[in-house]
Amino acid sequence: MPGPFQSLDTEKTMAWQVIFFSIILMCEVSSGQIQYSILEEMKEGSIMGNVAKDLGLDIKELEIRKLKMASHTKKHYFNISLDNGNLYIIDRVDREAICEMENPCLLNLEILAENPVNVFHVKIEIQDINDNPPTFSKNVFDIAISESAIPGAHFALGKAHDPDLGTNSFLSYTLTPSNYFRLREKNGTEGINYAELVLEKALDREKRSFYELTLTASDGGKPMKTAKALVNIEVQDTNDNYPFFTHDTFRISLNENEPYGFHVVHLSATDMDESTNAQITYLFSHIPENAKATFRLDPLTGDITTIGPLDFEMKQYYEITVEAKDGGGLATHCTVLIQIVDLNDNAPEIFLASLTTPIPEDSLPGTLIALIHVSDLDSGKNGEVTCQLEDTPLFTLIPSSNDYYKLVTSRSIDRETTSVYNISLLAMDEGFPPISTQKTIQVTISDINDNLPVFDKLNYVAYVQENNLAGISIHSVHASDIDAGQNAQILYSILNTNIEGMPVSSYVTINSENGIFYAQRSFDYEQLREFNFQVTAKDRGSPPLSSNVSVRICIIDKNDNTPxxxxxxxxxxxxxxxxxxxxxxxxxxxxxxxxxxxxxxxxxxxxxxxxxxxxxxxxxxxxxxxxxxxxxxxxxxxxxxxxxxxxxxxxxxxxxxxxxxxxxxxxxxxxxxxxxxxxxxxxxxxxxxxxxxxxxxxxxxxxxxxxxxxxxxxxxxxxxxxxxxxxxxxxxxxxxxxxxxxxxxxxxxxxxxxxxxxxxxxxxxxxxxxxxxxxxxxxxxxxxxxxxxxxxxxxxxxxxxxxxxxxxxxxxxxx
Incomplete structure (x- = not known):
């Protein structure tokens, strides 16, 4: 955070000065990949470029092809307009939040098109602007200087931190003019500038025991941003030796799965003085906010241990400044760089980019069912993922580009055999030991009218006593269809034939819904002993399918004739x-x-x-x-x-x-x-x-x-x-x-x-x-x-x- 003395001269013109910067646009169309370069902190809605034009797509077909951004991350910064194909910003783009100190800062995006399916890769380079002022680790630096200090003695004031890059993060320091002190900038082995206070004249505590100066840190951006801190100088008795570390910088590598309380490093500073002037205490001079809950420094021993989880996917390295101060108030600093080592601790993820269900049972082999994308938050081999099907012979998985797979049919499908398929996908990374993820996709098969109605019997025989009442039910037929819906709904009818010169409809009728026969007349055994006809069962599919069965009606004699x-x-x-x-x-x-x-x-x-x-x-x-x-x-x-x-x-x-x-x-x-x-x-x-x-x-x-x-x-x-x-x-x-x-x-x-x-x-x-x-x-x-x-x-x-x-x-x- 800026100090209370930070300059306020930036005002409104500095807030959105980025709008007046020209957007550097680079379009590379090679192997289906384009690249744009933008400045961070651009306004929401700002246009980065026209994706349709750069990819050679027809703007009129954007909505038909369903051009969209592939969603593999939790936060989205960009979107595509289907009206004109412009790629525009939908959320604040902060380079420091996205890439921290990484340079160049690149975002890899994927644009998904359906009908037909295609994946386009876009790289977004986020360029730094001077949107962050320098900050000191503390607002007040308390320095105790022994009155015995000779001119030329220097005292460490610490360093300011600017998360910007390049000239935007280059720091220069100035100090309130004083007859006794001047400012000197010291370059560390890592190229980091430190501000040191240099004594110009000998001090006399009895004349003046306290000095208050203002330390200003300025970056190299345009417009320039500054930060200020107070330097309180207390003149003490003689303590003429400073603590010092064996190294200015300590580099540590930690596995991301280290447990709580793990010992990271032991920092040891020494002081040539004696007694209380040689007693050294350690404290964090500068530590990132997200590291305060992760590391702890023992003020007496200088041991740094873990107190929170380490996650390579959340934070890959930490830069911490440690101060060692003796009992006389003299202090020195060192930098601790902690690099987090990635382990295979993340399971692969399976995303359904598109899914088509149900599919007709007459679909040809090779019909696309789903477009699948797999990813892994790990890096290197731990992040390389392969995907395969688990024992599903009717379907196959075809690898596409950049971890995309096409799920297609491998042969013809019969809904009457199986109407619903639960397809199991297995994604496995190449880490050691490997980690896998399983996902099930349910695909429903829709019915077509491909099965004839089937009667329960090869033929039907019904017995009816003579002198029956007209209109009574005498028999029934039943047919079934293994199709579904209307394709399985059956209508019954009698084929038009003649019996002794009379149409069969004058003898019997049939209920078209349930297949029950009804007598149309009273039968006389002495006149007609039996008759045959055929019944048709037709489904309601399109086109309808039908089958026939023979029905034989036998008249049973009654004792209705006198000898x-x-x-x-x-x-x-x-x-x-x-x-x-x-x-x-x-x-x-x-x-x-x-x-x-x-x-x-x-x-x-x-x-x-x-x-x-x-x-x-x-x-x-x-x-x-x-x-x-x-x-x-x-x-x-x-x-x-x-x-x-x-x-x-x-x-x-x-x-x-x-x-x-x-x-x-x-x-x-x-x-x-x-x-x-x-x-x-x-x-x-x-x-x-x-x-x-x-x-x-x-x-x-x-x-x-x-x-x-x-x-x-x-x-x-x-x-x-x-x-x-x-x-x-x-x-x-x-x-x-x-x-x-x-x-x-x-x-x-x-x-x-x-x-x-x-x-x-x-x-x-x-x-x-x-x-x-x-x-x-x-x-x-x-x-x-x-x-x-x-x-x-x-x-x-x-x-x-x-x-x-x-x-x-x-x-x-x-x-």
Whole structure:
């Protein structure tokens, strides 16, 4: 700090005189590097130069390229205008604070440009101005001079300190004119000027014991700056020897990691005097402010020790002046220069200059993800840093210039495999031992629509009971997409196809959001047993991707059809059809066979026959599954020639449906005995006449059929022994066709999966009741009449079918 007597003549013109200095601008454009030279203490906003022009950049592209100063330091002094490319000052530039005594004072800056990425290096040379006045280590110098001092004796006054450089720090001293004293400047071995007081005349303490002089220190700057200090001279008794150090300057090197209390140096000064005049005390004559908390001087021993941390990155050397004063007041000075030695005590730092995330999963290899800068506050090898990736095969690190690295992709990336990558960077210096720093960068991969929707199944099968309500849900499909966002949102639709000439949309519809099918109509198993269509699953990506799946809808049969009796006709009572039973028939004689069919399938079409009403319960029996009516006993004792039997046919459905038929049975030895019995009809003359006519016609037809049957039987016996012989009043074989299906959860005991078989049965169950069992497509077409669910088989051809049966078949199956 300046003393109280410092000159105040600098005023305002001295404060910003630097503005009137011309800015020395040097631009070197070599290897992408430019250099500017400025004076310190320039105003904020002062322009140093045009970076865009010096780097050959287009001013219009500065904002697009995002030109900016790279931030690697805690304090920033400069910035770039994106409007015109000017490099200007944004904070006070104090050369002494930045470089201290270092000359030249250079700042290395980096200018970062993106789009494309480039790094430009700029050197700023800060030139010194005379902005600091000299300062003395203290405002008052107290000097004790023995009255025995002879003229020519000199007394050290200490030195002033000026942090400027060159002529701005060159010091000259002046002293208040006196008849007894004059000033002498002494040059030390380091080129440092010291002021000494020289005695011109002998002193007489009794005449004057105290002198007060003013010591002025002036630097060589323009304008010149000065500092003043008082010199108080006390005349004492004789003490004619001064302390002296073995060296004027002590140079010490200290490692920056030395602990507190570390012994730096032992200063020893000697005095040829004796007693109190030889007792020496030590004190800091001049010490920097930042060194007061770091070093301590023992006033009795002269030992300097550390009391604070040493950090090469904060302070690299210290200059301390030590004064040794004897008991007589004589003093001498020495300079202690302490150099701090750098150690590898700073970990490298990793900075992200730019980062692009997320990146699309279809990014090409070599896509730039981040620009990385590494630095180390240490110097030499301790400050040289290398950076590398830790086991990340999808990415690679490419070295650039001046500790910059480019993080790029090394191969294609699949978001569905990994959507987020944590990339570990490892920076390590070359010190001993080396120190490393790890930093993790999280990179997110954005999705593109590169995956098709996938259905849960290869195809879908749904079972729906017939007679369903329109609008009910019958099944659903589900597809998934491993993409994300809209690329994974799926819409369902049915491909437009026709089913039996009708569009599929008239049968089923689908919810486009959840894939649920709804029936558009009530299904009839007897009309439509199954149908197929395709469903499309399409995502909402751009462009959308889709896939198809087949859907099969199977209709399950319900017991909604009553058994249909084919023979005898349910109208037998009206037509008065009779069955002839010879009186000599024995037990087990086959009288006739009730034939019925059911339009349903499976269990719903399995029929059961039983007698509902008989005149004598023990006279007739009926086959439960064949419908064959036989004698249960011999007829010798039967008195009545006419018997009436009611047969009920029930299916196996739940609930069971049934149909009944009434049979008129006539017992006689010949037809002549039958006629009187038949004529006994309780009706009027017209009905009796009609009944007689019908009976004659029936008997004639039965006779003709009987003759043909006998002829056919004889021929069949001659042709093959495997053909069954038919006995009875009629020779005919009916083949009900059954649909055999395995049971499912929807069938209620019925058999789904249609598989039609022809079952040929005879009238006489004792003679090969089941003639064959095989699929309908294998039945010879020359002796089969296809009636839907009933096939009539007769080796004699279709002409042998009774006309009444033919008529009944035609009514049911539209033959």
């Amino acid at each position: 249909m009796i084919l023979y005898p006709s349910p109208d037998t009572e009206k037509t008065a059809l009779f069955e002839f039973i010879p009186h000599s028939s024995e037990k087990g004689y086959l009288i006739t066979k009730v034939i019925a069919v059911d339009a349903d399938s499976g269990h719903n079409a399995w029929l059961t026959y039983c007698l509902l009403q008989t005149p004598e319960s023990s006279l007739f029996i009926i086959g439960e599954h064949t419908g064959e009516i036989r004698l249960a006993q011999n007829l010798q004792d039967v008195a009545s020639l006419r018997q009436k039997v009611v047969v009920i046919v029930k299916d196996n459905g739940v609930p069971s449906l049934s149909a009944t038929v009434t049979l008129n049975l006539v017992v006689a030895e010949n037809f002549q005995q039958v006629l009187p019995e038949i004529s006994r009809q309780p009706s009027n003359s017209d009905s009796s006449s009609n009944l007689t006519f019908y009976l004659v016609v029936s008997i004639s037809m039965i006779s003709i059929l009987f003759i043909f049957t006998v002829i056919f039987t004889v021929i069949s016996k001659c042709r093959t022994s495997s053909t069954p012989t038919m006995l009875g009043s009629l020779s005919r074989v009916w083949y009900p066709q059954f649909s055999l299906k395995p049971q499912s959860q929807f069938s209620e005991g019925s058999l789904p999966f249609p598989c039609s078989y022809d079952v040929c049965v005879t009238l006489d169950s004792r003679k090969n009741e089941i003639a064959f069992l095989k699929p309908t497509e294998n039945v010879p077409t020359d002796n089969l009449i296809d009636t839907g669910d009933l096939v009539y088989c007769d080796d004699a051809g279709s002409d042998s079918i009774p006309a009444q049966v033919k008529l009944r078949l035609g009514e049911i199956y539209k033959i």
